[in-house]
Amino acid sequence: METKIQNQIIDFFSFLEDFYSTSKSCLKSCQNHGISINKIIIRCTNIKQAQLKYSPLEEFEGLQNKLLSSLHSIINVEVEKIQHELSIIEELFEKLCHKNRVLQESCRSVDFNESSSLITGTPWQPPLKQILQFASESITFGSQKTNFKMDLLGSILNSMQKPPSASEAQKNAMRKQKEAYERKQKEEKVMFNKFRQSVENKISQFIKDGTKPYLQFEPMHQIYRSIIRDVAETAGVQVFSFGQEGVDRYSVVYLKDKGPSEDELTVRRSGGIWNEEKAVEMAKIREMNKQSEQQDLEGRSKKRKSNDELSGTFYKQKYAHLIGEEAALDAAHKTNVNKSYGEVPSENKKDLRSIEQTMADIRAKKMRKTESDRPSSSHEDI
Incomplete structure (x- = not known):
């Protein structure tokens, strides 16, 4: 307990x-x-x-x-x-x-x-x-x-x-505010649908035509550019945006197999205007740059070659008392086999036996040596 x-x-x-x-x-x-x-x-x-x-x-x-x-x-x-x-x-x-x-x-x-x-x-x-x-x-x-x-x-x-x-007046004001907001949303939805339809028509016509290099739109807000991008991706074409956001950013549509060149991207990204004159100008600049690079490459190659020749000449002159005036290919001679060794012709020195005959001769030689060693060993045992 x-x-x-x-x-x-x-x-x-x-x-x-x-x-x-x-x-x-x-x-x-x-x-x-x-x-x-x-x-x-x-x-x-x-x-x-x-x-x-x-x-x-x-x-x-x-x-x-x-x-x-x-x-x-x-x-x-x-x-x-x-x-x-x-x-x-x-x-x-x-x-x-x-x-x-x-x-x-x-x-x-x-x-x-x-x-x-x-x-x-x-x-x-x-x-x-x-x-x-x-x-x-x-x-x-x-x-x-x-x-x-x-x-x-x-x-x-x-x-x-x-x-x-809330009072009745406040309730009415809140209701009106809500209705105005909903009405504004409906208007924006209708406007976006119209814009989408317009973009679809333009891109469809651009694809059917096939002769224009690109389809450029005016600078617009990001919402509209997103609609352009959505329609372009659905249609299977390329779309790029250039310019500064909120200032002059615009969209450009290209065919799937005919995208913009590097020159065009460079010009547009730098804020320039791309046209045929600008394309010719950029081609000339690129050709000049290519020629300049080629000339620089050739100059460096010539300079390297002259340095190699000078160094080789200096080497031969410095060590002429050791290697002589002739070297490399100039000093190479073809080697020939001697025709005779003293009074014995070289042909007599060649082994004309086959491999089988050579092996048989070696075995016979070993057997003769073994037989010659047997009597002496038996005599020692006695």
Whole structure:
């Protein structure tokens, strides 16, 4: 019995420590949310008291109501966070109360007149009566704190002002503004569709013609250029954009197999105008550059060749006493085989035997040598 009560005491006070640390953290979070709510309430008051008449903001109808509604939504979010933190504390407090009830019920059948260590206490643990009294006081204190928290939350909610409702005139103005916006969107959609149809017709005619090198559009906004690019990609042709964005950027369409040349890209990207005269001018410049490069290459080649010849001549002159005046191909001679070695003709020195005959002669020579060595070896054995 005492062991069971001792375990319940340990369980209760261990959970009490967890309850204290968790509650402290949750209350700190609630405090931060309360500070945020207080600041937002002050902003709501300032917005409500602001006078927009004869100010640049007067033309924005219902601005104060929209701002107040937005701030009230933020307050609701903060309140929900506080409620979540308080729900955590309440859940832990209910568990703590349950553990206290279990402990109190277990101690009802205990005789407090006994002299056991659990009842009288030890140097490390107070008497059982003090433990039970402290547990009950902890529950009472926790209950008071919970009620205080709920009262605090209620006061915060009551201090909040409801978002003001829009008047009939404001509702009509907002409705007109919405209708004007939707009407503008429809007009833009119709305009974009007409422009797309026009671009499709131009590109289709350009492809059918096949004689024009390119199809150039006027400078226009990025939205219209994106429509041109979309139509061009669908039609299977190339499209390039040139110029400065927001100033004079335009689009040019080319056939799939007849793209722009490097000269044309260079001129257009530099902000120039491309035409036949410019093409002839760029061709002349390119030809002149090519000739200049060729001349430079030939000059470097001649210079390198003269340096090689000079270095070779200097080498021959410097080492003439060692290699002579003639060298390389000039000093080469054809080598011939000697016709005789002394008085023996060279033909007699040639081995005219076949490979088979040569191998047979070698084997016969080895056999003769082996037979000549046998008598001497047998004599030594005797």
